[in-house]
Amino acid sequence: GAGVSQSPSNKVTEKGKDVELRCDPISGHTALYWYRQSLGQGLEFLIYFQGNSAPDKSGLPSDRFSAERTGGSVSTLTIQRTQQEDSAVYLCASSRIYTEAFFGQGTRLTVV
Amino acid sequence: QKEVEQNSGPLSVPEGAIASLNCTYSDRVSQSFFWYRQYSGKSPELIMSIYSNGDKEDGRFTAQLNKASQYVSLLIRDSQPSDSATYLCAVSKGGSEKLVFGKGTKLTVNP
Numbered sequence A: 001g002a003g004v005s006q007s008p009s010n011k012v013t014e015k016g017k018d019v020e021l022r023c024d025p026i027s028g029h030t031a032l033y034w035y036r037q038s039l040g041q042g043l044e045f046l047i048y049f050q051g052n053s054a055p056d057k058s059g060l061p062s063d064r065f066s067a068e069r070t071g072g073s074v075s076t077l078t079i080q081r082t083q084q085e086d087s088a089v090y091l092c093a094s095s096r097i098y099t100e101a102f103f104g105q106g107t108r109l110t111v112v
Numbered sequence B: 001q002k003e004v005e006q007n008s009g010p011l012s013v014p015e016g017a018i019a020s021l022n023c024t025y026s027d028r029v030s031q032s033f034f035w036y037r038q039y040s041g042k043s044p045e046l047i048m049s050i051y052s053n054g055d056k057e058d059g060r061f062t063a064q065l066n067k068a069s070q071y072v073s074l075l076i077r078d079s080q081p082s083d084s085a086t087y088l089c090a091v092s093k094g095g096s097e098k099l100v101f102g103k104g105t106k107l108t109v110n111p
Helices: none
Strands: A005-007 A010-013 A019-024 A031-037 A044-050 A065-069 A075-079 A088-095 A107-111 B004-006 B011-014 B019-025 B033-038 B045-050 B054-058 B061-066 B071-076 B085-092 B099-101 B105-110
Touching: A005 A088, A010 A019, A019 A088, A019 A107, A031 A075, A044 A065, A044 A075, A075 A088, B004 B085, B011 B019, B019 B085, B019 B105, B033 B061, B033 B071, B045 B054, B045 B061, B045 B071, B071 B085
Parallel strands: A010 A107, B011 B105
Antiparallel strands: A005 A019, A019 A075, A031 A044, A031 A088, A065 A075, A088 A107, B004 B019, B019 B071, B033 B045, B033 B085, B054 B061, B061 B071, B085 B099, B085 B105
16 A cells, blocks of 8 residues: 555454554555554654664553564554553554654554 | 653634744754644644755745754644644654654644
């Protein structure tokens, strides 16, 4: 596709379950970001991948959160043992280096 | 000091007025600067990019960059109610080139 694709669009999960969120970046984009946005709040940086460099994981809120990027393309954000405070919209963005980032439509996660 | 700072607002302007949105950043070696617009319930979308000092105009939007003062702004001329949104400033971090976003300024244009 032409844009950043995220799946699923919506996810409802029970507290304590693990979830996986997927991001397909724009082809050729070496940088990939994950953000979290709670209702009415700003973007919360989670993790940044750039090419073959070690990812910047400085924004991950706890060790329940992890992300990987396979083959420099698709990325998966995994949240283990979900908590109600994990409910938010999770946004993925990708870019070429030195240029603007493009966002996916987001995954709305609801933990019940 | 935060890496990228914006007034959270809300900023309210009447229709037809000029809206001025401001952003300061802390990394002196930043090279790339962007403004995004985010409507409620939607993802951020790019509206302007600027890389060198001075002004860059695109339709009703003008981005202004002053690297010496570490300041970037966005002017919206002839503001319309459809411009009501949160505006996010993003700055590339020197070295890693990671984009760092401000918290955003909520703009309301009143008819």
